[in-house]
Amino acid sequence: MPTYAYRCRECTSTFELNRPMSESSAPASCPEGHDDTVKLLTTVALTGSASAPVPAGGGGCCGGACGCG
Numbered sequence: 001m002p003t004y005a006y007r008c009r010e011c012t013s014t015f016e017l018n019r020p021m022s023e024s025s026a027p028a029s030c031p032e033g034h035d036d037t038v039k040l041l042t043t044v045a046l047t048g049s050a051s052a053p054v055p056a057g058g059g060g061c062c063g064g065a066c067g068c069g
Contacts, residue, residue, distance in 0.1 A: 005042050010034040 001018045008015070008030035015031055029035050 004028075005040040006030070006037045007040055008032065008034050009036040009038060014040070 002021055002024070003016050003018050004024060005014060005016050006028050007013070011030065011032050011034055013030055013032065017028055019026070025039075027035065028037050028039070030037055
């Protein structure tokens with residue numbers, strides 16, 4: 001289930017909720033019970049695995065296949 005971050009406009013606390021994507025736009029109350037909250041824009045960092053193979057060619061703009069690297 002995705003995690004969504006919110007900020008309370010009344011007490012300024014930030015909190016997270018795990019909820020289904022179908023409920024992503026549903027209102028959320030802060031842990032203090034306030035209803036005036038806003039969903040924050042969050043980013044997800046996608047990283048490769050340390051064991052991912054390195055492409056042959058040694059780098060460059062396209063792994064060396066175009067002759068530029």
